[in-house]
Amino acid sequence: MEVFLDILVAVLLILGCLMSLIAGIGLLTFPDMLTRMHAATKPQVLGFLLIFIGLAIHLRSWAVIPVLALAWGMQLLTAPVSAHMIGRSGYRTKHAAKDSLYADELKLVVDKVSSMPATGVIEVPEEEKK
Amino acid sequence: MIEIVMWICGIMLGLASIACVIRVAKGPSILDRVLALDVMLLIISVALCLEMIYNKHTDFLLFVVAACTLGFIGSVTVSRYVSDQRNA
Amino acid sequence: MPTKNMQPRDQRIDDALDTSGVRHRATLKQEWPLLALLIFVWCALWQDFSPANLIFGVIVSLVIVTLFPLPPVVLSGRINIWYCVQIFIWFIGQVFVASYQVARLAIFRGKKTRSGVIAVPLRTDSDLIVTTVGHVLTLIPGSFVIDVDRSSSTLYLHYINIESKQDMERAREAVRDIERRMIMAIGSHGEFDAIKHECGPNLMRMKGKK
DSSP states (O other): OHHHHHHHHHHHHHHHHHHHHHHHHHHHHOSSHHHHHHHHHHHHHHHHHHHHHHHHHHHTOSTTHHHHHHHHHHHHHHHHHHHHHHHHHHHHTTOSOOTTEEEESSHHHHHHHHTSOSSSOOOOHHHHHO | OHHHHHHHHHHHHHHHHHHHHHHHHHOSSHHHHHHHHHHHHHHHHHHHHHHHHHHTOOTTHHHHHHHHHHHHHHHHHHHHHHHHHHHO | OOOOSOOHHHHHHHHHHOOSOOOOOOOHHHHHHHHHHHHHHHHHHHTOOOHHHHHHHHHHHHHHHHHSOOOOOOOOSOOOHHHHHHHHHHHHHHHHHHHHHHHHIIIIIGGGOOEEEEEEEOSOOOHHHHHHHHHHHHHSTTEEEEEEETTTTEEEEEEESOOSHHHHHHHHHHHHHHHHHHHHHHOOHHHHHHHHHHHTTHHHHHHHHO
Protein backbone atom coordinates (compact mmCIF):
# COMPACT_ATOMS: atom_id res chain seq x y z
CA MET A 1 0.00 0.00 0.00
CA GLU A 2 2.76 2.41 1.00
CA VAL A 3 4.67 1.69 -2.18
CA PHE A 4 1.54 2.16 -4.25
CA LEU A 5 0.85 5.55 -2.62
CA ASP A 6 4.46 6.62 -3.18
CA ILE A 7 4.24 5.77 -6.86
CA LEU A 8 0.93 7.64 -7.11
CA VAL A 9 2.54 10.71 -5.51
CA ALA A 10 5.46 10.50 -7.92
CA VAL A 11 3.17 10.34 -10.93
CA LEU A 12 1.03 13.22 -9.66
CA LEU A 13 4.08 15.39 -9.01
CA ILE A 14 5.61 14.74 -12.40
CA LEU A 15 2.33 15.45 -14.17
CA GLY A 16 1.84 18.62 -12.14
CA CYS A 17 5.28 19.92 -13.01
CA LEU A 18 4.67 18.93 -16.62
CA MET A 19 1.72 21.32 -16.59
CA SER A 20 4.02 24.17 -15.55
CA LEU A 21 6.37 23.19 -18.36
CA ILE A 22 3.47 23.24 -20.82
CA ALA A 23 2.55 26.72 -19.63
CA GLY A 24 6.13 27.81 -20.25
CA ILE A 25 6.25 26.25 -23.71
CA GLY A 26 2.90 27.81 -24.56
CA LEU A 27 4.15 31.22 -23.48
CA LEU A 28 7.08 30.85 -25.85
CA THR A 29 5.47 29.35 -28.92
CA PHE A 30 2.02 30.88 -29.27
CA PRO A 31 1.89 33.72 -31.79
CA ASP A 32 -0.08 36.48 -30.05
CA MET A 33 -0.99 37.65 -26.59
CA LEU A 34 -4.58 36.45 -26.50
CA THR A 35 -3.50 32.92 -27.40
CA ARG A 36 -0.78 33.02 -24.79
CA MET A 37 -3.46 33.77 -22.19
CA HIS A 38 -4.80 30.25 -22.71
CA ALA A 39 -1.38 28.79 -22.01
CA ALA A 40 -0.99 30.90 -18.89
CA THR A 41 -4.33 30.05 -17.25
CA LYS A 42 -5.42 26.53 -18.05
CA PRO A 43 -2.49 24.20 -17.38
CA GLN A 44 -1.70 25.94 -14.10
CA VAL A 45 -5.09 25.17 -12.59
CA LEU A 46 -4.74 21.48 -13.38
CA GLY A 47 -1.10 21.50 -12.28
CA PHE A 48 -2.03 22.85 -8.87
CA LEU A 49 -4.80 20.29 -8.50
CA LEU A 50 -2.39 17.44 -9.15
CA ILE A 51 0.36 18.86 -6.93
CA PHE A 52 -2.07 19.48 -4.07
CA ILE A 53 -3.44 15.96 -4.25
CA GLY A 54 0.12 14.68 -4.26
CA LEU A 55 0.99 16.85 -1.24
CA ALA A 56 -2.03 15.67 0.75
CA ILE A 57 -1.29 12.02 0.01
CA HIS A 58 2.40 12.35 0.78
CA LEU A 59 1.83 14.07 4.12
CA ARG A 60 -0.80 11.40 4.97
CA SER A 61 -2.82 14.05 6.75
CA TRP A 62 -6.47 15.03 6.53
CA ALA A 63 -5.85 18.36 8.26
CA VAL A 64 -4.23 20.00 5.23
CA ILE A 65 -7.09 19.15 2.88
CA PRO A 66 -9.30 22.18 3.78
CA VAL A 67 -6.36 24.53 3.25
CA LEU A 68 -5.49 22.97 -0.08
CA ALA A 69 -9.14 22.99 -1.16
CA LEU A 70 -9.27 26.67 -0.21
CA ALA A 71 -6.13 27.44 -2.20
CA TRP A 72 -7.42 25.60 -5.25
CA GLY A 73 -10.87 27.14 -5.00
CA MET A 74 -9.33 30.59 -4.80
CA GLN A 75 -7.29 29.78 -7.87
CA LEU A 76 -10.45 28.77 -9.70
CA LEU A 77 -12.02 32.09 -8.77
CA THR A 78 -9.07 34.38 -9.45
CA ALA A 79 -7.41 32.91 -12.55
CA PRO A 80 -10.35 33.82 -14.83
CA VAL A 81 -10.50 37.31 -13.35
CA SER A 82 -6.91 38.15 -14.16
CA ALA A 83 -7.20 36.47 -17.56
CA HIS A 84 -10.27 38.53 -18.34
CA MET A 85 -8.69 41.81 -17.22
CA ILE A 86 -5.47 41.26 -19.15
CA GLY A 87 -7.34 40.04 -22.22
CA ARG A 88 -9.73 42.93 -22.14
CA SER A 89 -7.15 45.66 -21.81
CA GLY A 90 -4.91 43.91 -24.33
CA TYR A 91 -7.72 43.81 -26.82
CA ARG A 92 -8.76 47.40 -26.30
CA THR A 93 -5.31 48.93 -26.42
CA LYS A 94 -4.26 47.06 -29.57
CA HIS A 95 -1.44 45.39 -27.69
CA ALA A 96 -2.73 42.12 -29.05
CA ALA A 97 -1.68 41.37 -32.61
CA LYS A 98 -4.86 40.55 -34.47
CA ASP A 99 -3.28 38.99 -37.57
CA SER A 100 -3.87 35.47 -36.36
CA LEU A 101 -7.57 35.98 -35.68
CA TYR A 102 -9.84 34.15 -38.06
CA ALA A 103 -12.91 36.18 -37.16
CA ASP A 104 -13.55 39.13 -34.89
CA GLU A 105 -17.08 39.88 -33.81
CA LEU A 106 -16.15 42.32 -31.06
CA LYS A 107 -14.34 44.81 -33.28
CA LEU A 108 -17.50 46.51 -34.52
CA VAL A 109 -18.83 47.00 -31.02
CA VAL A 110 -15.58 48.34 -29.60
CA ASP A 111 -15.14 50.78 -32.49
CA LYS A 112 -18.68 51.99 -32.04
CA VAL A 113 -18.30 52.43 -28.28
CA SER A 114 -14.97 54.21 -28.43
CA SER A 115 -16.33 56.70 -30.92
CA MET A 116 -19.09 57.66 -28.50
CA PRO A 117 -18.84 60.09 -25.58
CA ALA A 118 -17.89 58.45 -22.32
CA THR A 119 -21.26 58.75 -20.61
CA GLY A 120 -24.77 57.61 -21.29
CA VAL A 121 -26.48 54.33 -21.92
CA ILE A 122 -24.78 52.25 -24.59
CA GLU A 123 -27.11 50.16 -26.65
CA VAL A 124 -24.96 48.77 -29.40
CA PRO A 125 -24.97 45.07 -30.01
CA GLU A 126 -28.48 43.99 -30.87
CA GLU A 127 -29.12 46.30 -33.82
CA GLU A 128 -25.53 46.69 -34.85
CA LYS A 129 -24.71 43.09 -35.55
CA LYS A 130 -27.64 42.46 -37.85
CA MET B 1 12.84 7.18 -5.48
CA ILE B 2 11.76 10.60 -4.24
CA GLU B 3 15.22 11.91 -5.21
CA ILE B 4 14.72 10.99 -8.86
CA VAL B 5 11.21 12.46 -8.91
CA MET B 6 12.53 15.69 -7.42
CA TRP B 7 15.24 15.89 -10.07
CA ILE B 8 12.76 15.38 -12.90
CA CYS B 9 10.33 17.93 -11.46
CA GLY B 10 13.09 20.40 -10.75
CA ILE B 11 14.37 20.22 -14.31
CA MET B 12 10.87 20.72 -15.71
CA LEU B 13 10.20 23.69 -13.45
CA GLY B 14 13.59 25.14 -14.34
CA LEU B 15 12.85 24.91 -18.04
CA ALA B 16 9.43 26.46 -17.48
CA SER B 17 10.86 29.40 -15.57
CA ILE B 18 13.53 29.90 -18.24
CA ALA B 19 10.72 30.09 -20.79
CA CYS B 20 8.97 32.68 -18.60
CA VAL B 21 12.15 34.75 -18.28
CA ILE B 22 12.62 34.68 -22.05
CA ARG B 23 9.04 35.86 -22.49
CA VAL B 24 9.59 38.62 -19.92
CA ALA B 25 12.69 39.77 -21.76
CA LYS B 26 11.21 39.48 -25.23
CA GLY B 27 7.51 40.22 -24.65
CA PRO B 28 6.41 42.85 -27.14
CA SER B 29 4.01 44.50 -24.68
CA ILE B 30 3.86 45.07 -20.96
CA LEU B 31 0.88 42.73 -20.74
CA ASP B 32 2.96 39.83 -22.04
CA ARG B 33 5.51 40.50 -19.34
CA VAL B 34 2.90 40.64 -16.59
CA LEU B 35 1.44 37.40 -17.84
CA ALA B 36 4.81 35.70 -17.79
CA LEU B 37 5.51 36.99 -14.27
CA ASP B 38 2.13 35.65 -13.17
CA VAL B 39 3.10 32.21 -14.42
CA MET B 40 6.47 32.63 -12.71
CA LEU B 41 4.76 33.21 -9.35
CA LEU B 42 2.74 30.04 -9.80
CA ILE B 43 5.88 28.10 -10.72
CA ILE B 44 7.50 29.32 -7.50
CA SER B 45 4.43 28.14 -5.56
CA VAL B 46 4.72 24.72 -7.17
CA ALA B 47 8.38 24.64 -6.25
CA LEU B 48 7.50 25.42 -2.63
CA CYS B 49 4.99 22.57 -2.66
CA LEU B 50 7.75 20.27 -3.90
CA GLU B 51 10.02 21.45 -1.11
CA MET B 52 7.29 20.72 1.43
CA ILE B 53 6.93 17.23 0.01
CA TYR B 54 10.67 16.61 0.06
CA ASN B 55 11.15 17.70 3.66
CA LYS B 56 7.72 16.58 4.93
CA HIS B 57 6.56 19.80 6.57
CA THR B 58 3.76 22.34 5.99
CA ASP B 59 5.51 25.63 6.72
CA PHE B 60 4.92 27.17 3.32
CA LEU B 61 1.28 26.16 3.03
CA LEU B 62 0.01 29.64 3.86
CA PHE B 63 2.35 31.23 1.35
CA VAL B 64 0.91 28.99 -1.34
CA VAL B 65 -2.64 29.92 -0.30
CA ALA B 66 -1.75 33.61 -0.38
CA ALA B 67 -0.09 33.28 -3.78
CA CYS B 68 -3.16 31.58 -5.18
CA THR B 69 -5.50 34.14 -3.63
CA LEU B 70 -3.66 37.39 -4.22
CA GLY B 71 -1.52 36.55 -7.25
CA PHE B 72 -4.04 38.01 -9.64
CA ILE B 73 -4.02 41.48 -8.08
CA GLY B 74 -0.74 42.44 -9.75
CA SER B 75 -1.92 41.63 -13.24
CA VAL B 76 -5.31 43.25 -12.67
CA THR B 77 -3.61 46.46 -11.49
CA VAL B 78 -1.27 46.62 -14.46
CA SER B 79 -3.99 45.91 -16.99
CA ARG B 80 -6.11 48.58 -15.34
CA TYR B 81 -3.40 51.19 -15.85
CA VAL B 82 -2.71 50.03 -19.39
CA SER B 83 -6.30 50.52 -20.46
CA ASP B 84 -6.65 53.83 -18.61
CA GLN B 85 -3.82 55.31 -20.62
CA ARG B 86 -5.96 55.50 -23.70
CA ASN B 87 -9.37 56.18 -22.22
CA ALA B 88 -8.37 58.98 -19.86
CA MET C 1 -30.69 58.63 -14.70
CA PRO C 2 -34.15 59.13 -16.14
CA THR C 3 -35.91 55.81 -16.16
CA LYS C 4 -38.59 54.73 -18.57
CA ASN C 5 -40.21 51.31 -18.53
CA MET C 6 -37.93 49.23 -16.35
CA GLN C 7 -37.23 45.77 -17.74
CA PRO C 8 -34.73 43.68 -15.77
CA ARG C 9 -32.04 44.59 -18.27
CA ASP C 10 -32.76 48.31 -18.05
CA GLN C 11 -32.63 47.89 -14.30
CA ARG C 12 -29.13 46.49 -14.58
CA ILE C 13 -27.94 49.31 -16.82
CA ASP C 14 -29.44 51.69 -14.32
CA ASP C 15 -27.55 49.95 -11.51
CA ALA C 16 -24.30 50.15 -13.42
CA LEU C 17 -24.69 53.86 -14.10
CA ASP C 18 -26.01 54.77 -10.66
CA THR C 19 -23.77 57.51 -9.34
CA SER C 20 -25.84 58.64 -6.37
CA GLY C 21 -23.47 56.74 -4.07
CA VAL C 22 -26.28 55.01 -2.18
CA ARG C 23 -25.37 51.39 -1.69
CA HIS C 24 -28.03 48.76 -1.29
CA ARG C 25 -27.00 46.84 1.79
CA ALA C 26 -27.48 43.11 1.57
CA THR C 27 -29.59 41.55 4.26
CA LEU C 28 -28.23 38.74 6.39
CA LYS C 29 -30.45 36.30 4.55
CA GLN C 30 -28.87 37.21 1.22
CA GLU C 31 -25.39 37.15 2.64
CA TRP C 32 -25.21 33.76 4.30
CA PRO C 33 -23.18 32.10 1.51
CA LEU C 34 -20.53 34.80 1.85
CA LEU C 35 -20.54 34.40 5.64
CA ALA C 36 -20.19 30.63 5.34
CA LEU C 37 -17.28 31.08 2.94
CA LEU C 38 -15.53 33.52 5.30
CA ILE C 39 -15.97 31.16 8.26
CA PHE C 40 -14.57 28.33 6.17
CA VAL C 41 -11.55 30.44 5.19
CA TRP C 42 -10.90 31.35 8.81
CA CYS C 43 -11.08 27.78 10.05
CA ALA C 44 -9.12 26.37 7.13
CA LEU C 45 -6.30 28.83 7.68
CA TRP C 46 -6.12 27.92 11.38
CA GLN C 47 -6.50 24.24 10.41
CA ASP C 48 -8.89 23.97 13.34
CA PHE C 49 -12.61 23.26 13.07
CA SER C 50 -13.36 23.10 16.81
CA PRO C 51 -16.54 24.87 18.06
CA ALA C 52 -14.63 27.68 19.78
CA ASN C 53 -12.78 28.54 16.59
CA LEU C 54 -16.03 28.34 14.61
CA ILE C 55 -17.68 30.87 16.92
CA PHE C 56 -14.73 33.20 16.64
CA GLY C 57 -14.91 32.77 12.88
CA VAL C 58 -18.56 33.84 12.93
CA ILE C 59 -17.65 36.96 14.90
CA VAL C 60 -14.77 37.87 12.60
CA SER C 61 -16.81 37.37 9.45
CA LEU C 62 -19.71 39.43 10.82
CA VAL C 63 -17.28 42.26 11.55
CA ILE C 64 -15.80 41.99 8.05
CA VAL C 65 -19.21 41.97 6.39
CA THR C 66 -20.27 45.02 8.38
CA LEU C 67 -17.11 47.00 7.78
CA PHE C 68 -16.70 46.18 4.09
CA PRO C 69 -20.19 45.83 2.64
CA LEU C 70 -20.65 44.35 -0.81
CA PRO C 71 -23.62 44.84 -3.11
CA PRO C 72 -25.93 41.85 -2.72
CA VAL C 73 -25.57 38.87 -5.01
CA VAL C 74 -29.02 37.99 -6.24
CA LEU C 75 -29.60 34.26 -5.92
CA SER C 76 -32.36 32.68 -7.91
CA GLY C 77 -33.78 30.78 -4.96
CA ARG C 78 -33.57 27.46 -6.75
CA ILE C 79 -30.71 24.99 -6.60
CA ASN C 80 -30.45 21.43 -7.79
CA ILE C 81 -27.63 19.66 -5.96
CA TRP C 82 -27.62 16.69 -8.34
CA TYR C 83 -27.01 18.90 -11.37
CA CYS C 84 -24.37 20.83 -9.39
CA VAL C 85 -22.45 17.64 -8.67
CA GLN C 86 -22.81 16.58 -12.29
CA ILE C 87 -21.54 19.88 -13.62
CA PHE C 88 -18.60 19.84 -11.19
CA ILE C 89 -17.46 16.37 -12.25
CA TRP C 90 -17.87 17.33 -15.89
CA PHE C 91 -15.88 20.52 -15.19
CA ILE C 92 -12.93 18.64 -13.66
CA GLY C 93 -12.85 16.39 -16.72
CA GLN C 94 -12.88 19.43 -18.99
CA VAL C 95 -9.95 20.97 -17.08
CA PHE C 96 -7.89 17.90 -17.98
CA VAL C 97 -8.97 18.15 -21.62
CA ALA C 98 -8.08 21.87 -21.63
CA SER C 99 -4.51 21.25 -20.52
CA TYR C 100 -4.10 18.45 -23.04
CA GLN C 101 -5.39 20.70 -25.82
CA VAL C 102 -3.09 23.58 -24.87
CA ALA C 103 -0.15 21.17 -24.73
CA ARG C 104 -0.96 19.72 -28.16
CA LEU C 105 -1.36 23.15 -29.74
CA ALA C 106 1.72 24.59 -28.05
CA ILE C 107 4.00 21.77 -29.08
CA PHE C 108 2.73 20.77 -32.52
CA ARG C 109 1.09 23.90 -33.92
CA GLY C 110 3.01 26.70 -32.25
CA LYS C 111 3.13 29.84 -34.35
CA LYS C 112 0.51 28.63 -36.82
CA THR C 113 -2.29 28.57 -34.25
CA ARG C 114 -5.33 30.48 -35.46
CA SER C 115 -8.05 31.81 -33.23
CA GLY C 116 -11.15 33.95 -33.34
CA VAL C 117 -13.27 36.32 -31.30
CA ILE C 118 -16.93 35.36 -31.24
CA ALA C 119 -19.99 36.92 -29.66
CA VAL C 120 -22.39 34.63 -27.84
CA PRO C 121 -25.69 36.06 -26.63
CA LEU C 122 -26.88 34.18 -23.56
CA ARG C 123 -30.48 33.44 -22.67
CA THR C 124 -30.24 34.30 -19.00
CA ASP C 125 -30.80 37.63 -17.27
CA SER C 126 -28.97 36.73 -14.09
CA ASP C 127 -25.58 38.28 -13.34
CA LEU C 128 -24.64 35.27 -11.29
CA ILE C 129 -25.13 32.85 -14.16
CA VAL C 130 -23.32 35.09 -16.63
CA THR C 131 -20.39 35.25 -14.21
CA THR C 132 -20.27 31.52 -13.54
CA VAL C 133 -20.55 30.70 -17.23
CA GLY C 134 -17.70 33.11 -17.90
CA HIS C 135 -15.53 31.53 -15.21
CA VAL C 136 -16.22 28.02 -16.43
CA LEU C 137 -15.55 29.06 -20.02
CA THR C 138 -12.18 30.51 -19.08
CA LEU C 139 -11.08 27.21 -17.55
CA ILE C 140 -12.38 24.71 -20.08
CA PRO C 141 -10.83 23.99 -23.49
CA GLY C 142 -10.55 26.65 -26.07
CA SER C 143 -12.13 29.78 -24.73
CA PHE C 144 -11.70 32.74 -22.47
CA VAL C 145 -13.83 35.80 -21.90
CA ILE C 146 -12.56 39.06 -23.35
CA ASP C 147 -15.57 41.23 -22.77
CA VAL C 148 -19.06 41.14 -21.37
CA ASP C 149 -22.04 43.21 -22.35
CA ARG C 150 -24.07 43.22 -19.19
CA SER C 151 -27.15 44.87 -20.67
CA SER C 152 -27.72 42.12 -23.23
CA SER C 153 -25.91 39.27 -21.43
CA THR C 154 -23.55 38.86 -24.37
CA LEU C 155 -20.17 37.25 -23.84
CA TYR C 156 -17.32 38.04 -26.21
CA LEU C 157 -15.02 35.06 -26.21
CA HIS C 158 -11.56 34.46 -27.55
CA TYR C 159 -11.66 30.98 -29.01
CA ILE C 160 -8.48 29.15 -29.80
CA ASN C 161 -8.13 26.87 -32.83
CA ILE C 162 -10.84 28.47 -34.97
CA GLU C 163 -10.30 27.99 -38.67
CA SER C 164 -13.71 27.91 -40.33
CA LYS C 165 -17.32 28.97 -40.01
CA GLN C 166 -18.24 25.51 -38.75
CA ASP C 167 -15.74 25.86 -35.92
CA MET C 168 -17.39 29.11 -34.89
CA GLU C 169 -20.84 27.60 -34.90
CA ARG C 170 -19.62 24.60 -32.95
CA ALA C 171 -18.04 26.91 -30.36
CA ARG C 172 -21.27 28.87 -30.02
CA GLU C 173 -23.24 25.68 -29.52
CA ALA C 174 -20.80 24.55 -26.81
CA VAL C 175 -21.23 27.81 -24.92
CA ARG C 176 -25.01 27.59 -25.08
CA ASP C 177 -24.77 24.04 -23.80
CA ILE C 178 -22.74 25.16 -20.78
CA GLU C 179 -25.30 27.85 -20.10
CA ARG C 180 -28.04 25.22 -20.26
CA ARG C 181 -26.25 23.10 -17.66
CA MET C 182 -25.74 26.13 -15.41
CA ILE C 183 -29.39 27.11 -15.59
CA MET C 184 -30.36 23.55 -14.81
CA ALA C 185 -28.14 23.69 -11.74
CA ILE C 186 -28.74 27.15 -10.28
CA GLY C 187 -31.09 29.06 -12.59
CA SER C 188 -34.43 30.47 -11.53
CA HIS C 189 -37.68 28.55 -12.03
CA GLY C 190 -38.66 30.63 -15.04
CA GLU C 191 -35.38 30.02 -16.84
CA PHE C 192 -35.45 26.34 -15.97
CA ASP C 193 -38.93 26.02 -17.45
CA ALA C 194 -37.80 27.87 -20.58
CA ILE C 195 -34.88 25.47 -20.98
CA LYS C 196 -37.11 22.46 -20.48
CA HIS C 197 -39.50 23.85 -23.03
CA GLU C 198 -36.72 24.55 -25.52
CA CYS C 199 -35.04 21.18 -25.26
CA GLY C 200 -38.32 19.33 -24.88
CA PRO C 201 -37.96 15.56 -24.85
CA ASN C 202 -34.31 15.95 -25.79
CA LEU C 203 -33.47 16.97 -22.25
CA MET C 204 -33.69 13.37 -21.14
CA ARG C 205 -31.48 12.19 -23.98
CA MET C 206 -28.83 14.82 -23.28
CA LYS C 207 -28.80 13.87 -19.64
CA GLY C 208 -28.24 10.27 -20.63
CA LYS C 209 -25.40 11.26 -22.92
CA LYS C 210 -23.43 13.03 -20.20
